[in-house]
Amino acid sequence: MGARHRLSSAFWRRPWLKAALLLTPPLAAFVLVYLAALVSLFVSSFWSVDAFTGKLIHQWTLQNFHDLLHSNGTYLRIAGRTIGIAAAVTITDAVLAFPLAYFMARLAGRRVRALLFVLVLLPLWSSYLVRIYAWQTILSHNGALNWSLNKIGLPDANLAYTNWAMWIVFSYVWLPFMIIPVFAAVERIPDSFIEASGDLGARGRRTFRSVVLPLALPGVVAGSIFTFSLTLGDFITPLLVGGNSSSFIGNVVEDFIGINGNIPFSAAFATVPVIVMAAYLLIARKLGAFEAL
Amino acid sequence: MRRIRRGHVLIALFTAALCVPAAGVGSGTATGSLPTKIGKGEGSLNLIEWPAYADKSFANKFVQQTGCKIHRKDAGSSNQMVALMRTGGGGGGGQYDLVSASGDASLRLILGGDVQPVNINLIPSWKKFVSVFKSPAHNTVKGVHYGVSVQWGPNTLIYNTKRVKPAPTSWAALYSSKYKGKITVPNNPIQIADAALYLMKSKPSLGITDPYELNKSQFDAAVSLLKQQKKLLKRYWNYAADEITSIANGDVTIGATWPYQTLALQAKHVPVKEIIPREGATGWADTWMLAKKAPHPNCAYLWMKYVTTPQVEAKQAIVFGETPVNPKACPFMNKIQAGSCAKYHLNQPLSYYNRIHFWKTPVPDCGNGKKDCMDYNAWQKAWAQITG
Numbered sequence: 001m002g003a004r005h006r007l008s009s010a011f012w013r014r015p016w017l018k019a020a021l022l023l024t025p026p027l028a029a030f031v032l033v034y035l036a037a038l039v040s041l042f043v044s045s046f047w048s049v050d051a052f053t054g055k056l057i058h059q060w061t062l063q064n065f066h067d068l069l070h071s072n073g074t075y076l077r078i079a080g081r082t083i084g085i086a087a088a089v090t091i092t093d094a095v096l097a098f099p100l101a102y103f104m105a106r107l108a109g110r111r112v113r114a115l116l117f118v119l120v121l122l123p124l125w126s127s128y129l130v131r132i133y134a135w136q137t138i139l140s141h142n143g144a145l146n147w148s149l150n151k152i153g154l155p156d157a158n159l160a161y162t163n164w165a166m167w168i169v170f171s172y173v174w175l176p177f178m179i180i181p182v183f184a185a186v187e188r189i190p191d192s193f194i195e196a197s198g199d200l201g202a203r204g205r206r207t208f209r210s211v212v213l214p215l216a217l218p219g220v221v222a223g224s225i226f227t228f229s230l231t232l233g234d235f236i237t238p239l240l241v242g243g244n245s246s247s248f249i250g251n252v253v254e255d256f257i258g259i260n261g262n263i264p265f266s267a268a269f270a271t272v273p274v275i276v277m278a279a280y281l282l283i284a285r286k287l288g289a290f291e292a293l
Numbered sequence: 294m295r296r297i298r299r300g301h302v303l304i305a306l307f308t309a310a311l312c313v314p315a316a317g318v319g320s321g322t323a324t325g326s327l328p329t330k331i332g333k334g335e336g337s338l339n340l341i342e343w344p345a346y347a348d349k350s351f352a353n354k355f356v357q358q359t360g361c362k363i364h365r366k367d368a369g370s371s372n373q374m375v376a377l378m379r380t381g382g383g384g385g386g387g388q389y390d391l392v393s394a395s396g397d398a399s400l401r402l403i404l405g406g407d408v409q410p411v412n413i414n415l416i417p418s419w420k421k422f423v424s425v426f427k428s429p430a431h432n433t434v435k436g437v438h439y440g441v442s443v444q445w446g447p448n449t450l451i452y453n454t455k456r457v458k459p460a461p462t463s464w465a466a467l468y469s470s471k472y473k474g475k476i477t478v479p480n481n482p483i484q485i486a487d488a489a490l491y492l493m494k495s496k497p498s499l500g501i502t503d504p505y506e507l508n509k510s511q512f513d514a515a516v517s518l519l520k521q522q523k524k525l526l527k528r529y530w531n532y533a534a535d536e537i538t539s540i541a542n543g544d545v546t547i548g549a550t551w552p553y554q555t556l557a558l559q560a561k562h563v564p565v566k567e568i569i570p571r572e573g574a575t576g577w578a579d580t581w582m583l584a585k586k587a588p589h590p591n592c593a594y595l596w597m598k599y600v601t602t603p604q605v606e607a608k609q610a611i612v613f614g615e616t617p618v619n620p621k622a623c624p625f626m627n628k629i630q631a632g633s634c635a636k637y638h639l640n641q642p643l644s645y646y647n648r649i650h651f652w653k654t655p656v657p658d659c660g661n662g663k664k665d666c667m668d669y670n671a672w673q674k675a676w677a678q679i680t681g
Contacts, residue, residue, distance in 0.1 A: 140542035258372035
């Protein structure tokens with residue numbers, strides 16, 4: 001009794017003690033698990049590996065970064081491909097998601113909205129790997145796509161094992177991650193804003209451009225954080241549906257670690273997406289995406 | 294006799310230890326302590342294996358006989374095998390006993406100090422092996438055995454008999470624009486050896502004698518050939534199932550393969566055939582290697598002894614679609630599947646093996662006294678640039 005009493009009065013006298021006690025476990029986890037991993041990644045990118053034994057050499061060197069920049073442009077090309085496809089997927093998903101999210105949030109009745117929600121989220125119930133394999137069969141030479149095209153008298157599309165295939169598959173698998181935040185942002189626009197816009201003489205298109213779009217933009221940017229970063233870090237899709245020039249940063253990292261345990265080079269290459277995402281998040285914050293999450 | 298032989302082993306080991314300072318073979322455990330007999334099983338055996346390399350159809354009997362309960366860790370690639378062996382401080386991390394390493398991984402494990410020498414005399418079937426598999430360069434360094442050969446297979450040329458006419462006879466088909474957009478090859482740095490093998494015959498002026506021992510100019514020639522080939526490819530295949538799908542769906546009509554995929558496609562009635570082209574072929578040969586920190590060495594020896602017996606060799610060959618290293622397996626194979634001994638080329642004369650260049654990890658030592666060959670690191674970097 002006495003100890004408990006003393007403890008609670010200690011908390012009462014020093015409010016910071018309570019805060020510290022509450023925050024220590026999550027902060028420790030964050031620092032140890034999350035930041036420590038990032039720091040060790042960054043530090044090991046300045047080491048090298050013994051070609052013979054695959055053991056780490058703990059000596060500072062910039063060789064990895066030099067190799068990244070000076071290997072006939074291979075790694076720059078791979079980084080460019082990764083970022084380019086991630087950007088293309090993000091734009092595609094934004095364009096596809098906006099009308100659907102708008103319909104769900106503002107036009108659909110309660111039942112239709114619930115149904116659409118289930119439909120949007122349904123693919124997430126199945127494994128992402130299964131969905132990629134499904135696309136592999138759809139796009140293949142003897143697949144459903146070419147079969148349908150031939151039925152209506154068109155030639156084969158030849159999309160299997162190309163970067164186009166990767167673009168389609170990525171856009172498909174990450175679409176729900178765009179729809180949900182856009183939906184949330186559109187739903188939050190008060191009806192009174194749209195009425196006021198109409199009262200002031202704006203027609204539908206003007207209202208959309210000047211009221212709906214700016215207010216929904218943070219949602220789009222929030223969704224884009226998901227689609228962009230998920231694509232940026234992926235390495236399965238390129239393996240399964242990619243063609244003869246489809247390596248992503250993730251594939252190079254996997255190869256270098258897998259083949260000769262070259263963690264330093266992989267770490268050096270892995271800093272590229274970290275930097276890209278950091279820049280992306282800074283811009284996203286400017287655009288108000290974090291209020292829409 | 295034995296004393297003399299052990300003396301040789303000791304000297305060889307000492308030399309190996311000098312040559313490979315980081316390998317750590319001399320760190321107290323290995324040299325003097327090669328077992329002279331197999332003790333009682335420890336009741337457990339942890340394997341890093343190719344899927345089905347300890348298939349229940351033949352492994353269950355081993356478990357009954359020895360009491361060694363098998364725990365399997367399937368690996369999807371040579372690289373994953375090396376990575377698994379190097380977890381937990383290397384040497385199998387005190388967790389794994391044996392690894393069924395292919396020739397592109399085995400030297401890496403030896404040089405990395407992840408595996409330990411074995412006393413080959415404790416594996417009676419070894420004396421019966423086809424001679425090329427007794428002390429092959431990929432698992433025996435300076436006379437010291439780091440495991441026992443188990444099975445092998447060639448890397449063959451597969452083609453769709455309906456779409457590829459006339460039937461190819463040379464690897465040139467994979468470098469010809471005739472099949473542009475219809476070709477597939479494995480996504481593996483060791484594939485550089487396939488290009489080198491083709492150049493060995495088609496461009497003798499390069500002076501390539503061993504596709505795994507390439508100096509700078511020979512290496513560059515192989516790499517530039519592969520860069521041209523890339524433009525002709527539909528894709529690089531990563532998993533056997535990927536290649537099967539691509540060929541079955543008609544996206545690919547010709548490519549480099551293993552007999553396993555050919556058999557799987559033929560079972561699905563896809564019109565494919567495979568050949569060993571006139572230049573010969575590369576091949577993989579797998580070795581059960583003993584982890585440096587193996588916790589159950591007796592069970593490991595018992596397993597190496599068991600899987601190399603003719604009956605088990607035959608069963609494994611049929612399950613996996615590969616060729617035993619023990620020719621005594623031939624009648625047992627035919628008993629399981631009529632004609633399978635010939636189908637898997639186990640009845641071939643020794644000259645047949647001269648056409649197969651078995652995978653081995655490229656090292657700087659060219660075998661001709663020079664040390665200017667490109668090592669595996671260079672191969673892997675070049676491969677990343679070819680495919681990237």
